[in-house]
Amino acid sequence: MRQDNVIKAILMAVAFSAILGLVLITVFIFKEGMPIILRIGGREFFLSSDWDPRAGRFGIFSMICGSMMVTAGAMVIGISFSLGLAIVLTQFSPPRLTAVLKPVIELLAGIPSVVYGFMGVVTLVPLIRIHLGGPGLSVLAASIVLGIMVLPTVTSIAVDALNAVPRPYWEGSIALGATRWQTTHMVMLRAARSGIVAAIILGMGRAVGETMAVIMVAGNTPAIPHGLLDPVRTLTANIALEMGYAAGDHRRALFATGVTLFVFIMVLNSIALVVSRRGARRTGAP
Amino acid sequence: MRLPPVAAERIVLIVLWTIAAITVGVLLFIIAFILAHGLPHVTWRFLTDSPESMGREGGIFPMIVATGMVAGLAVLIAAPIGVATAIYLTEYTRETRVTAVIRFGADCLAGIPSIIYGLFGFVFFAITLGLGLSVISGALTLSLMVLPTIVRTSEEAIRAVPYAYREVSYGLGSTRWQMVTHVVLRSALPGIATGVVLSLARSIEETAVVMLTAGSALRLPTSLYHSSRTLSLHFYILSREGISMSMAYATASVLVLVVLGINLVAYWLMRRFVASGGIR
Numbered sequence: 001m002r003q004d005n006v007i008k009a010i011l012m013a014v015a016f017s018a019i020l021g022l023v024l025i026t027v028f029i030f031k032e033g034m035p036i037i038l039r040i041g042g043r044e045f046f047l048s049s050d051w052d053p054r055a056g057r058f059g060i061f062s063m064i065c066g067s068m069m070v071t072a073g074a075m076v077i078g079i080s081f082s083l084g085l086a087i088v089l090t091q092f093s094p095p096r097l098t099a100v101l102k103p104v105i106e107l108l109a110g111i112p113s114v115v116y117g118f119m120g121v122v123t124l125v126p127l128i129r130i131h132l133g134g135p136g137l138s139v140l141a142a143s144i145v146l147g148i149m150v151l152p153t154v155t156s157i158a159v160d161a162l163n164a165v166p167r168p169y170w171e172g173s174i175a176l177g178a179t180r181w182q183t184t185h186m187v188m189l190r191a192a193r194s195g196i197v198a199a200i201i202l203g204m205g206r207a208v209g210e211t212m213a214v215i216m217v218a219g220n221t222p223a224i225p226h227g228l229l230d231p232v233r234t235l236t237a238n239i240a241l242e243m244g245y246a247a248g249d250h251r252r253a254l255f256a257t258g259v260t261l262f263v264f265i266m267v268l269n270s271i272a273l274v275v276s277r278r279g280a281r282r283t284g285a286p
Numbered sequence: 287m288r289l290p291p292v293a294a295e296r297i298v299l300i301v302l303w304t305i306a307a308i309t310v311g312v313l314l315f316i317i318a319f320i321l322a323h324g325l326p327h328v329t330w331r332f333l334t335d336s337p338e339s340m341g342r343e344g345g346i347f348p349m350i351v352a353t354g355m356v357a358g359l360a361v362l363i364a365a366p367i368g369v370a371t372a373i374y375l376t377e378y379t380r381e382t383r384v385t386a387v388i389r390f391g392a393d394c395l396a397g398i399p400s401i402i403y404g405l406f407g408f409v410f411f412a413i414t415l416g417l418g419l420s421v422i423s424g425a426l427t428l429s430l431m432v433l434p435t436i437v438r439t440s441e442e443a444i445r446a447v448p449y450a451y452r453e454v455s456y457g458l459g460s461t462r463w464q465m466v467t468h469v470v471l472r473s474a475l476p477g478i479a480t481g482v483v484l485s486l487a488r489s490i491e492e493t494a495v496v497m498l499t500a501g502s503a504l505r506l507p508t509s510l511y512h513s514s515r516t517l518s519l520h521f522y523i524l525s526r527e528g529i530s531m532s533m534a535y536a537t538a539s540v541l542v543l544v545v546l547g548i549n550l551v552a553y554w555l556m557r558r559f560v561a562s563g564g565i566r
Contacts, residue, residue, distance in 0.1 A: 007463050011374035012384075017367050018437065019391035021430045025398065025406045032409055084305035092299070097306060103553055104310050110549035111316060112491030114522045115538055119316050121525070148312060181295040202397070209399025211494040212522060236401045240494055243408070258405045262398070269397040 029262055033255035045256060051222040053242070058253040060260065062224045066139075066232040067208055067264075069225060070218065073143025074150060074207040079200055081147070082154035086196075089155075090162040091184045109152035117216030120145040125217060134229030137219030142232065145217050146207045154203035161195020161279075162188055194279020201272040205265050211236040235261045317542065324539030327532050333540070337504055341520065342530045346537055348506040352514035355421050355507060356500055357489035360428035365482050367429075368436025369471075372478075375437075376444045377466050396434035403431045404498030412499055422510040424500030428492060432485035439484070443477025443559070444470055476559035480552050487548040491541070493518040517541045 037045050040058060048059025085105065089098060120141055129136030165188055173183040189196065219231020220241060233241075239254050239261075246254055289297070335345030371392070375385055407427030408419075417423045447470050455465040471478070493516075501513030502523065515523075521541055524534040 004462050008374075008378045011370050011378055014367055015371040015374040015388050018371060018388060018395055018433055021433065022391045022394050024410060025395075025402065025430075028406055028410050028414075029402060032405075081305055081309065084302050085309060088302045088306050092302065097303075100310060101306055103550075104313050106553055107546055107549055108309070108313050110487055110491075110545050111313075112493070112518050112541055112545055114491075114493050114518050114525075115316065115320065115542060118521070118525050118534070118538060119319065123319070151309070179291045179295045181298045182291055205397050205399075209397075209401065211399065211401040216522075216526065236399060236494075239401050239405065240497065243405070243498055255405060255409070258402055262402055265397055265399060265402075266394070269394060273393065 026262070029255060029258050032252060033257075033259035036249060036252040037256045037259065045253075046260070049222070049224055051238075053246070053250040053253065056249060058249070058256070060235065060238065060257055062222055063233055063235045063238050063257065064260065065224050066218075067234040067236070067261075069139050070142045070146060070214065070232060070234055071204055071207040073139060073228070074146035075200065075204055077144060077147025078150040078154055078203055078207070082151050082158055082199070082203070083196070085151070085155045086158035086162055087184055087189075089159050091180060091188060105152050105155055108148070113149065113210060113213045114216070116145050116149055117213035120213065120217035128229065132229055134227075135219060135231055137217060137231050138229045139218070139225050139232045140228040142214050142218040142234075143228075145213050146210055149210060149213060150203040150206045153206050154199045157199035157202060158192075158196050161192040161199060164195065165191040194275050198272045198276035198279070201268055201275065205268040205272070208234075208264055208268070209236060209261070211240050215240055235264075317546070320535065320538045320542050323532075324535035324537070327536035328539055332536055336506065337520075340529055341504070341524050341533055343533075346517065346520060346540065348504060349515055349517045349520045349537070350540075352421065352500070352507050353490055353516040353518075355510070356424045356428065356496060356514065356516055357486055359421065359425035359510075360432060360489045361482060361486045363425065363429035364433045364436055364485060368433050368481070369440045369478060371433075371437045372440035372444055373466055373471075375441055377462065377470065392434040392437050395430070396438070398431075400431065400492055400494040401498075403427050404495045407495060407499035418511065419499065419501030419513045420511045421500060421507050421514050424496045424514070424516075425510075427495050427499045428489045431492070431495060432488055435485050435488065436478075436481045439481025440474070440478045443474040443481070446477065447473045476555050476562070480555045480559065483548055483552040483555065487545050487552070490516070490548070491518055491545050493522055497522075517544075 036058070045058060045060060046064065047061050048057075049062035050057045050059040051062065085101065089101060124141050124144060125136035128134065128138060128141055132140070169187050169191055170183060173187045174180070178186065214234050215237045218234060218237060220233045220237050221231040222233045222238070225232040235257050238257050242250070243254055332345045333350065334347050336348055337346065338344035371388065375388065379385055404427070407423055411417045411423040411426050412419055451469050451473060452465055455469045460468065496516045496519050500516065502515045502519055503513035504515060505512075507514035517537060518541055521534055521537040524530055524537060
């Protein structure tokens, strides 16, 4: 019994390493990034789009806008495809298609993000440049690439949400003479609503946080884009592009960009957590 | 607006099939495109030579070694910690405030973007702990990044072990630890392995983290404290700086084949686990 307690204590200590990691990350990112935000003022840092590190001017408003635009675009594509796939897999699921789709979605998740970015550069960007105009490296290109990249995440969570709807809901609706599609959108999607919302928000988190693929296709001009065909720089791209040579205040400003991103992500994740908890309580699903 | 339900169903089915077809098409297109352009350049010499003139010629041997070291080490660090966490959460405690806090920590870690991990690894492991841009800094940072995946998959795998197994083990007079190691872990092993293998793939493909923590030196890393360049970062630099498209395609082919291969292994493990009565 004593040996058992020792093992329990050791396991508990190890289990806290996740918390330790989270605390360390938070402390170090804020310690490096907060001082410069406080010094130049939140208003200047967040609301000015004047980013000129050599002149000592650090305003990330254009990057905040950039991240939001790219994420919104990605979600338009990501949500429609992911929900479609989740519905196919859970409500219609023709066995042969399911057998193909499931591994395909998992393999899509496995393709490295640099490869997605590269594919965007060599196929999508020239298409946009030739047929729609502009430099090709654009909000649109980044949105499409990101939309494909968030697809596996959103699909798998939406599938779980739809599978968690109690079976009698489906049976009841079919017994009342509803078609499968009527059952899907009137009963199943409604019952799984909170899980699907959580899936979408987590997908947004993915899109906001993605770095390498975005750098490759977005063009990275630090200015507010005026249309879908303009180049754009996101918060993540700002960090990754300039970290290599930044020093002093410049590096601190990049950490401050990291702080901004970190807060964005934490807010999104908390919303997702609350939404899915509330949903679980209401339907009694796990 | 008001379509007859049966017609609506037909239209919906067509849309859904189209979506499914496009998804499959995108995956096949990406793989085929990369392999068609890259495989002709993947020779034995390419895999075993060092790069020359910044990667314009030569091979990728040092990057393969660096990738193996960084990703392998990351998983070696994260797997024991992750599995121990999962064992604690499932076998050694009830749902209390403590487990809620640990779960919350793991959930938060899972949502943090890789570039933030990169920033953290840079300032904490490379600078504060003085490890520099090195294999070990990269591996430690990556291990933190994949930890939540390993915890989550191990937890699910352990929970899927039927309760009767534990009762039988106790009934035969084993201690809790014997029950965990001899019975629970053994039957949860394929599920745990799936998580570990997926983490390995994620570590290999990760670019932003290694860019900020492991450096980009072209030479062969012979020590954990050497700066190194992994395959994914090498591919990024080759294509982004326009050094050599044929070398970029070839590197991408190797990267895609390795990562997809590992994912297929994970998928196969998972199916075996499910077939053996593991999860639902």
